[in-house]
Amino acid sequence: MTGRIDMSYPNVCGHTGPVLDIEWCPHNDNIIASGSEDCSVMIWEIPEGGLTQPMKDPVVKLDGHSKRVGILSWHPTAHNVLMSAGCDNVVILWNVARGEAAVRIDSLHTDLIYSACWNSDGSQILTSCKDKKLRVLDPRKGTVIAEKDKPHEGSRPVRAVFVSEGKILTTGFSRMSERQVALWDPKSFDEPLTLQELDTSSGVLLPFFDPDTGIVYLCGKGDSSIRYFEVTDEAPYVHYLSMYSSKESQKGMGYMPKRGLEVNKCEIARFYKLHERKCEPIVMTVPRKSDLFQEDLYPDTVGPEPSVEADDWFAGKEGKPILISLKDGFVATTKNKEFKVIKSLMSTTAASSGPRHSNGVDVQALQNEVKELREMVEELTKRVSELESKN
Numbered sequence: 001m002t003g004r005i006d007m008s009y010p011n012v013c014g015h016t017g018p019v020l021d022i023e024w025c026p027h028n029d030n031i032i033a034s035g036s037e038d039c040s041v042m043i044w045e046i047p048e049g050g051l052t053q054p055m056k057d058p059v060v061k062l063d064g065h066s067k068r069v070g071i072l073s074w075h076p077t078a079h080n081v082l083m084s085a086g087c088d089n090v091v092i093l094w095n096v097a098r099g100e101a102a103v104r105i106d107s108l109h110t111d112l113i114y115s116a117c118w119n120s121d122g123s124q125i126l127t128s129c130k131d132k133k134l135r136v137l138d139p140r141k142g143t144v145i146a147e148k149d150k151p152h153e154g155s156r157p158v159r160a161v162f163v164s165e166g167k168i169l170t171t172g173f174s175r176m177s178e179r180q181v182a183l184w185d186p187k188s189f190d191e192p193l194t195l196q197e198l199d200t201s202s203g204v205l206l207p208f209f210d211p212d213t214g215i216v217y218l219c220g221k222g223d224s225s226i227r228y229f230e231v232t233d234e235a236p237y238v239h240y241l242s243m244y245s246s247k248e249s250q251k252g253m254g255y256m257p258k259r260g261l262e263v264n265k266c267e268i269a270r271f272y273k274l275h276e277r278k279c280e281p282i283v284m285t286v287p288r289k290s291d292l293f294q295e296d297l298y299p300d301t302v303g304p305e306p307s308v309e310a311d312d313w314f315a316g317k318e319g320k321p322i323l324i325s326l327k328d329g330f331v332a333t334t335k336n337k338e339f340k341v342i343k344s345l346m347s348t349t350a351a352s353s354g355p356r357h358s359n360g361v362d363v364q365a366l367q368n369e370v371k372e373l374r375e376m377v378e379e380l381t382k383r384v385s386e387l388e389s390k391n
Contacts, residue, residue: 010055011051012046013055013056014057014058015036016036016038020068020069021069022034026076026302027304027305030045033082033096035084035086036068036069039066039067039068039069040062040069041065041082041084060096062084062094062101064090064104065090065092067087069084069087070085070087071083073116073117076118077306077319077321077322078306078310078319079097080097081093081095081096083116083118083139088106089110091108091109091127091137092104097309097310103314108135108137110131112130113128113129114129115128117162118139119162121320124136124162125139126160126162128157128158128159130157133150134148134158134189135147140314145186148186148189151172152173152180152182154174154177157204158172159171159172159204159207161207161209163211163231164231164233165233168185169181169183169207169231169238170184171205171207179197179200179201180197181218182195194236198227201222202222203220203223204221206253210269212258214232215229215269216230216238217255222249223249223250224250225244225246226243226244226253227242228243246273250273250274250275252274253271253272253273256272258298258302259324260330263293264329266286266294269283298326298327300326301326302323302324303322
């Protein structure tokens, strides 16, 4: 189904204040995290096929911020680890499966946090802040690994993302309010590898980096264009490629993961542009005459499988991204089945207010889990029988 949906279509309506950020889980396409002005973070499980009635009750509600929550980011490789940053200048790392705050970083940022993101394997966090500092953090210790004061001279907001080989790309403003893009090496933060001035528009530039192609897309709030650059390891490091232009300005921008793109159409990026009253997909393609799989456009990319569980990651275990090939298109795995077990863990540890015995175990949840496991075993047994009969 494409186009505008009916106004009566059910929605997710559990927050008591405006929703400021949503983030799809990279390891389960049915799970969304949302942060709100009501100071809470909520985790939602959207049923297969979409909503049939309004959803008011989250799978888990995460309370820990004292002011509105404007930034959310799932850990790229660890299952059920979520980062949130609020207007209380606090960063919290949640163990979502247990419904609890595992790490609370509340003494580093002295002012509003503008942006917060993970590096590719989730071993570092990068934040930009209104106190004009750029910080690289150890997420589990909550300590500063590297810090840069005034990456851009202007007083307007700075955004920052990790790019290839641990380098950092920032967008900000000069003292004369010109928009800038810069590339930094955290090992020597003194001077930028490159700093380019772009224009004099006032909108904050939101960077989206594609590690497979080395392209960074800059989308300005209030702009009607998207600039894109290639990031390389040779000077001048950030090379302007082109610009997508339209007539209507963008209120915000979403970005489709690589495994959701149409490989046979040589689609390398897809944005979802938020207008005043609609959401418009913007597709970036590379023209090719051949219908064959274009290996140079689609190297192995990050798949949906996590490489480490939340408890193990918080205990110190690292997890590298598990890559998949897009040659035959992305094929969904059994991640929804695995989440049912996690969901029951959530309900027995954090979110459920249902009937419990004195030992704290939710009997109904365990019974449901046993039933689901039986159904899964029956389904697998049936499949094995079918395969054996074919051979």
